[in-house]
Amino acid sequence: MKKVILLFSIVLFAFTFTAEAQNCNQGAKLAKKTWEKFGPWKPDISLIPFKNSTKKIKNAWNWIASNGGANIGPRYLEIDGGNETGSITGQTKRTFVTHPSFNNNVKLTINKYDGKARTGVVICVQGKNGVTQERVSYIFPKDKNGKVKTFNLKNVKGKIIIVAMKNLSVGNKFKYRINAK
Template sequence: MKKIIITIIIAIFACNFQAQAQNCNQGAKLAEKTWEKWGPWKPNITLIPFKAEVQKIKNVWNWIAANGGATIGPRLLELDGGNESGNIAGQTKSTFVTPPSFDDRVEITINKYDGRAKTGVVICVQGRDGVTTQKASYEFPNDRNGKVKKFTLNNVRGKIIIVAMKNQSVGNKFKYRINGKKK
């Protein structure tokens, strides 16, 4: 009997630890690959060729997701590009990565419009130097009420923004819309 109780306690601890383990690691790896592709950030780069490069990468990501049968891995969040939406099932996560920002100030908006899952959010930035810094965190509560949370990020010019969301529930879902806009 003691063995069973100890096993249950360990299992509960492990589940809670996994649910709380929230970070930007998955997005940071993609950010590093992005920096390898683009090289050093040049603040005087013009927006038109930059947007064309972003569109090429977005097309490749969309092709991989469509032909791979899943949306595993980070997805592109284009700043001022409209809403992305999704559904995070129990104990899974979604990560979004932006291209380097042209603006010092960006607002990330997450709209929980359905589902009951308690869901943690961590927002980080990564500069060309490879240093990833956490800028914000938040936890959507376990309730059915829709909720909109806005995050204003300062000093993000030339940095990639990473948004990681993890559903901390076992059986509940988290339906959301997310967007990023220059402020």
């Protein structure tokens, strides 16, 4: 009987860990495509071509979202571009990807301003070599109170930042504002 209980406990732990694990895989794929399209990062690179192409994507996304609530892959987060807002419901994910950073240090802020979902956050960076490294993981607790969490990312010059968030609750939402400076 003790062996059965122990085995059940191990299986339950493995299932819980798998259900809660966040990763940057979806954002890493988009970051890789970004490197392929725009080539290696250079200190004198202009963001204008990148912003023009992502503007078309954002406009298409906004049209789809306003006409049907669809959820399509990672979203663009502009460094020094203001807040992006949204809501993550019942065990769904949201991923943001930045352009290559011009600064060595970036301050990323996530403001949970409504909802009581327990939500996991993983922040990764990807260099032009295509290697994705996890930098930070954090779990917003299940509570109704708002919470602001700031992450200070160092050594990110010339790297794409990926933020993956996953709602770990079944019936609760996570309303957020996110920005990078």
